[in-house]
Amino acid sequence: MTDVMVRAEGVVKKFGTNTVLRDISLEVKRGEVMCLIGPSGSGKSTFLRCINHLESVSGGRLFVEDDLIGYRQKGDKIYELSPKEAAEQRRDIGMVFQKFNLFPHMTALENVIEAPIRVKKVSKAAATARGKELLERVGLGDKFDSYPAHLSGGQQQRVAIARALAMEPKLMLFDEPTSALDPELVGEVLDVMKELAKSGMTMIVVTHEMGFAREVADSLVFMDGGVVVEAGDPRTVLANPQHERTQAFLSKVL
Amino acid sequence: MTNAQHGSAAGETLPPNGAVPTKAIKAIKLRHPWRTFFAIVIILIAALFIYDAGFNRPAYDWASVGKYVFDVRVIGAAFNTLQLTVYSMIIGIILGIILAVMRLSPNPIFKSVAWVYLWTFRGTPVYVQLVFWGLLAVIYQSIDIGLPFMHPWISFKTTAALNAFTLAVIGLALNEAAYMAEIVRAGILSVDKGQEEASKALGMSWGQTMNRITIPQAMRIIIPPTGNDVISMLKTTSLVTAVPYAFDLYTRTRDIASETFNPIPLLIVASIWYLFFTSILMIGQYYLEKRYARGTGMQIERRGKRKFVREVAPRD
Ligand SMILES: Nc1ncnc2c1ncn2[C@@H]1O[C@H](COP(=O)(O)OP(=O)(O)OP(=O)(O)O)[C@@H](O)[C@H]1O
Ligand SMILES: [Mg+2]
Numbered sequence: 001m002t003d004v005m006v007r008a009e010g011v012v013k014k015f016g017t018n019t020v021l022r023d024i025s026l027e028v029k030r031g032e033v034m035c036l037i038g039p040s041g042s043g044k045s046t047f048l049r050c051i052n053h054l055e056s057v058s059g060g061r062l063f064v065e066d067d068l069i070g071y072r073q074k075g076d077k078i079y080e081l082s083p084k085e086a087a088e089q090r091r092d093i094g095m096v097f098q099k100f101n102l103f104p105h106m107t108a109l110e111n112v113i114e115a116p117i118r119v120k121k122v123s124k125a126a127a128t129a130r131g132k133e134l135l136e137r138v139g140l141g142d143k144f145d146s147y148p149a150h151l152s153g154g155q156q157q158r159v160a161i162a163r164a165l166a167m168e169p170k171l172m173l174f175d176e177p178t179s180a181l182d183p184e185l186v187g188e189v190l191d192v193m194k195e196l197a198k199s200g201m202t203m204i205v206v207t208h209e210m211g212f213a214r215e216v217a218d219s220l221v222f223m224d225g226g227v228v229v230e231a232g233d234p235r236t237v238l239a240n241p242q243h244e245r246t247q248a249f250l251s252k253v254l
Numbered sequence: 255m256t257n258a259q260h261g262s263a264a265g266e267t268l269p270p271n272g273a274v275p276t277k278a279i280k281a282i283k284l285r286h287p288w289r290t291f292f293a294i295v296i297i298l299i300a301a302l303f304i305y306d307a308g309f310n311r312p313a314y315d316w317a318s319v320g321k322y323v324f325d326v327r328v329i330g331a332a333f334n335t336l337q338l339t340v341y342s343m344i345i346g347i348i349l350g351i352i353l354a355v356m357r358l359s360p361n362p363i364f365k366s367v368a369w370v371y372l373w374t375f376r377g378t379p380v381y382v383q384l385v386f387w388g389l390l391a392v393i394y395q396s397i398d399i400g401l402p403f404m405h406p407w408i409s410f411k412t413t414a415a416l417n418a419f420t421l422a423v424i425g426l427a428l429n430e431a432a433y434m435a436e437i438v439r440a441g442i443l444s445v446d447k448g449q450e451e452a453s454k455a456l457g458m459s460w461g462q463t464m465n466r467i468t469i470p471q472a473m474r475i476i477i478p479p480t481g482n483d484v485i486s487m488l489k490t491t492s493l494v495t496a497v498p499y500a501f502d503l504y505t506r507t508r509d510i511a512s513e514t515f516n517p518i519p520l521l522i523v524a525s526i527w528y529l530f531f532t533s534i535l536m537i538g539q540y541y542l543e544k545r546y547a548r549g550t551g552m553q554i555e556r557r558g559k560r561k562f563v564r565e566v567a568p569r570d
Pocket of ligand 2: 044045175
């Protein structure tokens, strides 16, 4: 088994004629936390969505462990994956969205056990037991039967994290998980994410929470205009940015 | 300090620094004298109308209404109308869902087929379609199953295979499917894109996403207009005389009336039965809507019954 969880080799993504990612290369090791920062429109979400193939890359290669994402390589030919194969690749990559995207017609617990039952064919009893454990782990032991509409934003996001964890992912992607939250609710979600990082989960986090990046991340990547402008140890990059675009961005957000 | 007095109108809560509890407001209810006035006027008019209809208008012939409303022929016809409605709606809904999914699919062939279907069946009157179905046996004398240009494996005469009732159901169902397709499509499009994404990100297939995530949420949008369509279908069945099918409620009462030369009481009889079915359908719709309101904070409550009367009755 390799030590590398995610490897991007010259990833390019175009929407029509609009090139959103140009030649992104980076590596995330198993158990590492990478934070991704950058101005609006720089392609952060697009890059995350490429990693679990919600978007397909237009050029370059993207590997999770040793799987080429979205394609199958045979000799020097590359074949598109069928929807079924793509779904199989996705199921052990968890994703948490800015707007939570909980299923509103299901209770917290039903949200968490849905995919294990349908996708992994886990028995309902086993999924329920595991789902309760996970909800307790994110501090929602008393909210099993609540519908999303009756939960605060912070609680909803924690359910969303538990829902992703229920699939036993090897990698978790977070797309601005705290950006839609009231300031006093940000902490409770970050705490869950810190605990998750400590437990050894590999994570890629798009965030504007520089405190979190400084404290938890193993590496920090600054993106702008679809390229990686600067990458490195978060404390070094934040304290002493080399590139002037990084400096300009950080002076605005810090 | 004055803040505490302004603060809570609830009365129960103590002000923060433990001072005197604020009292509950005992307000005199706002009165609506004009509402009462208009209610009385309307009740009076209605009473006059009913009195007049009951005693001064022999053409209503209430005795005949009473005699025919439970006539076996009428009850049989009412049951036929109900069957026509139920069968054509079930087929119409299933076909409508398929057409809606086809229209939303990325496959250009599915999309065009669905589009042409909608164009044809929404673009022509249902009455004309029913006449066409009635003439099916004239156009296609036999129904053959097999490969083109070869001797068919199975072949039967159209008139033997499809009786007037079946043709009526087919005609109504295929027309309804076109309308249902649009209702279902609007419902599916109303579901937030993020839902599909979250479901996909969990590894759920397109089918699982549709069944478990998208359609259940689309239902809330789909049910009210579908209920409307069911009620509308109940009444559209009166057009099956075009096929011609003569045993639905309207055609049957009309035929009885032409024997007795007394049309008005039989029109009332038919109306009573249509209203009876419509009322039952409205109750069904109410409970379906509540069922799919899960998670929106509008579930059935303990006092469901009282709310039902308020919501089904026309609002003021
Ligand atoms: N589905 C799409 N079709 C066309 N263009 C898109 C699509 N998704 C994103 N884009 C474009 O790609 C660019 C990058 O978008 P992206 O959402 O990745 O940025 P971001 O870095 O996540 O920004 P933000 O901080 O605002 O979330 C934007 O210019 C956007 O308009
Ligand atoms: Mg984004």
